[in-house]
Amino acid sequence: MPRGQILLLVVTGMAALFSLLDTPFPRLAPMQNLPTLAILAAIGWSLRRWPMPTSAVVCVCLFLVLHTIGGRYIYSFVPYEDWARVLGLPSPAASLGLERNSWDRLVHFAFGALWVHPISCWLTRHKALSPALATYIAVEFVLAGSAFYEIFEWLLTVFMAGPDALAYNGQQGDPWDPQKDMAMAGLGAVLAAVFLRMKARLS
Numbered sequence: 490m491p492r493g494q495i496l497l498l499v500v501t502g503m504a505a506l507f508s509l510l511d512t513p514f515p516r517l518a519p520m521q522n523l524p525t526l527a528i529l530a531a532i533g534w535s536l537r538r539w540p541m542p543t544s545a546v547v548c549v550c551l552f553l554v555l556h557t558i559g560g561r562y563i564y565s566f567v568p569y570e571d572w573a574r575v576l577g578l579p580s581p582a583a584s585l586g587l588e589r590n591s592w593d594r595l596v597h598f599a600f601g602a603l604w605v606h607p608i609s610c611w612l613t614r615h616k617a618l619s620p621a622l623a624t625y626i627a628v629e630f631v632l633a634g635s636a637f638y639e640i641f642e643w644l645l646t647v648f649m650a651g652p653d654a655l656a657y658n659g660q661q662g663d664p665w666d667p668q669k670d671m672a673m674a675g676l677g678a679v680l681a682a683v684f685l686r687m688k689a690r691l692s
Contacts, residue, residue, distance in 0.1 A: 490536050494546045501550040501557075502529045508561040521560025525553055539615050545607035552596075552603040559592050563676045567592035589663065597670040601631045601677025606685060622690055630677035632671070639667040 505525040512518040532549060559567055567590060573581055581587060605627040612623035663669070 490533070491543065493543055494534075496535050497543075497546050497550045498529050500569070501553050502526055504554055505529075505557045505560075508557050511665065512561050513566070514561075514563045517563045518561055521563060522557055524559075525557060528553065539611060541610055541614070545610045548603040548606050552599050555596050555599050557652060559596050562592075564593045564596075565590050578613045592672065597635065597673040598677040600635065601679070602673040602681045603677075604631055604634075605681035607679050619668050620631075622687065624685055628675075628678045628682050632675055635674035638669060640662065643667070 502525070505522045508522050509515075509518055532546075536546070550637065562568065569590075569592060581591075585591075605624065608627035608630050609623040610618065612618045612626060613620055616623075618626070636640055
């Protein structure tokens with residue numbers, strides 16, 4: 490495995506660990522971010538067996554970093570408004586008309602936008618699929634993975650206490666939150682697929 494890819498995985502893992510230091514939500518944040526370490530270990534093992542381009546590893550690590558930030562603040566309380574104010578940037582809520590903390594929407598969109606490339610790369614490199622078919626399957630994977638996660642999240646919160654369940658799943662009072670999350674993932678995947686196919690035609 491190239492050293493650059495090892496460094497990406499290590500830095501992402503350190504970010505997941507450091508996110509748990511002095512977290513405002515010590516009971517729930519570990520449930521969000523400790524699994525990231527297992528995912529990174531699995532990715533590291535798989536890269537030794539199935540090498541991938543660094544661009545694919547960057548996509549995966551960027552997604553996990555966005556998730557790590559969300560997990561530190563259990564998604565519903567990511568202070569991006571404060572960050573924008575400190576940087577002198579316009580308010581995201583005011584600029585985009587957001588009525589709730591939407592970091593979870595960003596991460597679901599990123600799941601679609603950032604996983605299509607790694608999945609399609611793996612399918613073309615190691616399963617000898619055509620780029621077009623690999624991209625299509627990658628989009629389908631994102632849709633299925635997003636639905637599976639929402640079901641997993643629902644089942645997990647069934648066994649949690651009421652307040653913790655509401656805080657963990659981050660619905661913020663929106664009964665259509667799972668459907669909107671899946672829609673954002675699907676949108677990200679479709680846009681990534683279009684970009685990849687346009688790039689392939691121009692190259």
